[in-house]
Amino acid sequence: MPAPTTASIHDRPSSPRPSRGGWPAVVSVALGIFAIVTTEILPIGLLTSIGADFTVSDGMAGLMMTMPGFLAAVAAPLVTTATARFDRRLMLCVFTLLLALANFLAAAAPDYWLVLVSRVMVGITIGGFWSIGAGLAERLVPPESAGRATAVIFSAVPLGSVLGVPAGTLVGELAGWRTAFTAMGVLTVGVLVMLLRQVPPLPPVRATRLSVLGGLLKTTGIRLALLLTFLVVLAHFGTYTYVTPFLERVTHAGGGTITAFLLLYGAAGVLGNWLGGAWVVRCPRTVLGLAAGLIGAATLLLPVLGRRDAGAVALLLVWGVAYGAVPVASQNWFSRAAPDAPEAASVLFTTCFQATISSGALLGGVALDRTSPSAVMLLGGCVALLAVLTLGAARAARATEG
Numbered sequence: 001m002p003a004p005t006t007a008s009i010h011d012r013p014s015s016p017r018p019s020r021g022g023w024p025a026v027v028s029v030a031l032g033i034f035a036i037v038t039t040e041i042l043p044i045g046l047l048t049s050i051g052a053d054f055t056v057s058d059g060m061a062g063l064m065m066t067m068p069g070f071l072a073a074v075a076a077p078l079v080t081t082a083t084a085r086f087d088r089r090l091m092l093c094v095f096t097l098l099l100a101l102a103n104f105l106a107a108a109a110p111d112y113w114l115v116l117v118s119r120v121m122v123g124i125t126i127g128g129f130w131s132i133g134a135g136l137a138e139r140l141v142p143p144e145s146a147g148r149a150t151a152v153i154f155s156a157v158p159l160g161s162v163l164g165v166p167a168g169t170l171v172g173e174l175a176g177w178r179t180a181f182t183a184m185g186v187l188t189v190g191v192l193v194m195l196l197r198q199v200p201p202l203p204p205v206r207a208t209r210l211s212v213l214g215g216l217l218k219t220t221g222i223r224l225a226l227l228l229t230f231l232v233v234l235a236h237f238g239t240y241t242y243v244t245p246f247l248e249r250v251t252h253a254g255g256g257t258i259t260a261f262l263l264l265y266g267a268a269g270v271l272g273n274w275l276g277g278a279w280v281v282r283c284p285r286t287v288l289g290l291a292a293g294l295i296g297a298a299t300l301l302l303p304v305l306g307r308r309d310a311g312a313v314a315l316l317l318v319w320g321v322a323y324g325a326v327p328v329a330s331q332n333w334f335s336r337a338a339p340d341a342p343e344a345a346s347v348l349f350t351t352c353f354q355a356t357i358s359s360g361a362l363l364g365g366v367a368l369d370r371t372s373p374s375a376v377m378l379l380g381g382c383v384a385l386l387a388v389l390t391l392g393a394a395r396a397a398r399a400t401e402g
Helices: 022-041 043-054 063-082 088-108 112-133 143-154 156-175 177-198 210-216 220-240 243-249 255-279 284-305 309-324 326-337 342-370 373-401
Strands: none
Touching: 022 063, 022 088, 022 112, 022 143, 022 156, 022 177, 043 063, 043 112, 043 156, 043 177, 063 112, 063 342, 088 112, 088 177, 112 342, 143 156, 143 255, 143 326, 156 177, 156 255, 210 342, 220 284, 220 309, 220 326, 220 342, 220 373, 243 255, 243 373, 255 284, 255 309, 255 326, 284 309, 284 326, 284 373, 309 326, 326 342, 342 373
16 A cells, blocks of 8 residues: 555644744753653652552552553544644643643542542643654754754653652652652643743644544554564563662662662663764664664673672663663654654654553563563563564665665
8 A cells, every 4th residue: 555645644734833932942841741751650659658548559559650651552642633723832731731730639639549530630641742742843943953852852751760750759758648749740830831931832733633643554664663662662661660679689789779770870861862862863763773782782681790789780871871762763763754744653652652661561560470580681681682683674674675
C-alpha cells in the first residue's frame, strides 16, 4: 500500500502560524514535563507510608505507579484527537490545571480509591500534555534551534528523577506524604502561570485525527521507530525499575550509597540528554542505536563488574548517559518520519513510550520474583542488544534497496 500523501494525513492551516514564544516558552513547557514526571514517579519514595495510612498491601499501593503509564498510552490518541481543534496553548494549560488538581486531591484524599482517581487524572495529563508539548519545539524557536529546544524539553525527564523525586521523598519523610503532594500541587500552579505568561497562542496548524494516526502506522519509518523505541524503553525500565534490589543484594551497597549512586546516574542522564540533543539533528538513528548498545553493555556487565561499588557506579554512569539520549532521539526520529504531521507523530511517540514504561516495570517485576536481580539485568541487556541488531538489519535492508 502506498504511503499516505500530505493532503491525506493532515488538514491545512486555517490561520497563519503564530509568533514564536522563544526560549522562555520552551522552558515553560519543560517545567510542565518536569512537574508531570515528578508527579508520576513521586509515589516510589512514598509507597510504604501511603499503603500504611490506608492499610492496603504493597501490591495494591503499586497501582499508583502502573496506572498512569497505561492510561497515558490510551489517553494520548483519544484526548489529542478529541481536542484537535483547540488552541494548543489552551490545552497545555488545561492539562496542567488537571495535574495540579490531581496532586491536591491525592493530598486530601480520605480514602485510597480517591488517590487512584487522582492517578487516573495524572495518566490523562501525561497522555495529553506530552503528545502536544513534545512536538512544539519547532513552533517556539527557529528551525535551526529545534533540536536543542527539544533537548531542553526532554531534559525535564532526568531532572524530574534527579531533583523532583528525592526532594519529594525528603518532604514526605519530614512532613508526611500528603505535604509532598501538596507541594507538587503548588509547584504545578506556578508552572500554569508560566505557561499562561510565556507561551504564545498556538492555534492548531494540523488537526490530528485517528485516521491520521492510522495513516502514519502504514509508513515504514514510523513502524521502525515504534519497534526500536519499544525495545529500548522495555530494556531500560525492565531493569532500572529494579536497580535498587540489585545494588542491595549483589553490590551490597547501603541506603546512603545507593542514593548517591542514583543521583550520579541522574546527573549522567542530564549530560546524555544534552549530548543527544546536540547530535540528534544530524543522526537520530545513530544516537538511538548507540544508546541502546550502551544500555545493553551496562546491564549485561553489571552482574559481573557490579559486585563492587566502583564497577557499579561506573556502569551506572554509562547507563545514565545512554538513556538520557533516548527520549530526545526517539522523539526526533518520530518527527522526521512524519514531517507533515508532527503532533500525530508525538501522539504515537507518547503512546509507545508510556505503554512500554508500564510494561517494562511489570515484566521486570515478574522476572525478579521468579529469578534474581542479576538475571533481570541480563534479560534487559539482551533486549537492548536486540534493538541494536534490529537497527542494523534495517540499515542493511535500506542499503540493499539502494
